[in-house]
Amino acid sequence: MASHRKPRTRILTSPGSRRTAAGLTTAALASVTLLSQTAEAAPSRPQQSIEEVKQKVDDLYRQAEVATQKYNAAKEQADEQRGTVDRLLDDTARRTQKMNDARRQLGTYAAAQYRSGGISPTVQLLLARNPQQFADRSHLMGQLTGAQKKAVSDYQEQQAKAVRQRAEASRSLERLTETQASLKESKKDVQAKLAEARQLLSRLTAQEKARLAELERKKEAEAKRKAEELARKQAEKERKEREDRKQHGTPDPGTGTPDGGSGGSGGSGGGTSDDGSYATKAAKALAFARAQMGKPYVWGATGPNSYDCSGLTQAAWKAAGVSLPRTTWDQVKTGDRVATKDLKPGDLVFFYNDISHVGMYIGDGKMIHAPKPGASVRVESIYYMPIYGSVRPA
Structure with a gap:
């Protein structure tokens, strides 16, 4: 009965055959290993064209300028806040001095009354933990003279203002600290972008640098061509405007005389009075x-x-x-x-x-x-x- 099983592959049994097979296997494995290593190494350092490098460097410079503007804004804000804090601290020092003067005035009254005998309402006020509560007792305030009442009122006013100014100065210092942190962060951002751009440029070969310079020349040439076209249009516009002014006897802007000739291009912007x-x-x-x-x-x-x-x-x-x-x-x-x-x-x-x-x-x-x-x-x-x-x- 015929067998339907697939015939076995013939196995090489001779010594020469085994050596040949071993050699083929080794070569195949070496090829696979090499291909594997190449496949793994290729993505790690992709080759960039000089156009891509230029675009990347340009983008980094622009990002650095954005970060620079953030730095400038934070620095301006920090300078303003520092000035505000300095003024508040000076005001607080002056207010504290006024409060101390008012307190000394009260002390003068208290010392005089103590020497005359007894604990006067003024002394009680100085010893009180809360002067406002004492002052609210109208029957005691009634015992004070006009000068003493004024001294108490001045002290309370200076004390309240000093407290408010200290609080405002504290808040301003907190805002200044936050702005200075933002300033530091913007500075780091600028430096990082510029360092990355320098690193990209430093890797270029002499040939790549020459190619980059050529790209810059082409860019400048195109920009120059557009500038010349704008200058031509502006000069033509100015010429027509001068002819119109001369024809109608209209004074030339900035000269007060017909067809004064403004000289140079740059567009008239409609010739406003200023x-x-x-x-x-x-x-x-x-x-x-x-x-x-x-x-x-x-x-x-x-x-x-x-x-x-x-x-x-x-x-x-x-x-x-x-x-x-x-x-x-x-x-x-x-x-x-x-x-x-x-x-x-x-x-x-x-x-x-x-x-x-x-x-x-x-x-x-x-x-x-x-x-x-x-x-x-x-x-x-x-x-x-x-x-x-x-x-x-x-």
Whole structure:
């Protein structure tokens, strides 16, 4: 009867066959081991393209700027709270002195009455644990003279105010401590982001650094092209406006004469009546900003030797007599919003959706700004970064 079972695989029995089989098995195992090790090692250090590295570094710098603005806000708040605490402590010290003076006055009355014999109501008041309860006893208060009543009233008033001021000073100190903790945390965040960016850049080979520089050149060239296009449009707009003013005999803004010629591009912004005043202030702010060219970006810095982005714009407009808040988030709320096509020299241009960077427009699609760590105050196209919006601060 035929068997339906599968035939057995023939086993090699000769010594040569066994050696061959052993060799094949060893090679197979080695191959599997090598593949296994390669598969495990590959995901641990994924290869990043230079474009990905650049994007990562740019993101880290932007995150550092966000953390810098948080630091600036916390520092400004801490400075204000420290001033408040100092004033409260000074007031408390003065109030305590007044309370002690009132107490000494009461003591004078008590000593005089003690020498004349007996324990007077004034002495009872000084010995009482709760002076207010004593004072509420009208029949005893009736025994005090007018001067003594005033001394008691003064003491109670100074004592109550001193208690309130101590409590307020204590609350302010608690708020200051919380703000200082926030300040410390923001500082650590900035330092961590910058350290990570430096570490990424330090790993690049010479060839990768050259490629990164080429990407930067392309980015700058595109930003420059857009700036030139904006400058051309603004110049054309100004030319037409001058022709219209000349044709209708309308005084040129800021000059008081027809076709006075404002000079330079930067958009007219509609020619408001205070254009001349703004142009004068903006010229002072820009002169200050230009004088800072070449000074290094340092996060949290407000000059005079280094600046961060909002520190530079704040200092520049301060030189023109205009007070700006410390952070980009507050500066963007100052003044009037301006469309990019209507920008004038001196206007503030803000970048990214998180409003983490700011520069000062100088005309021709360019700005002066403090860019990032490792760079200095310089002129660049406003299109080097995505624009959030712009304001005219004065």
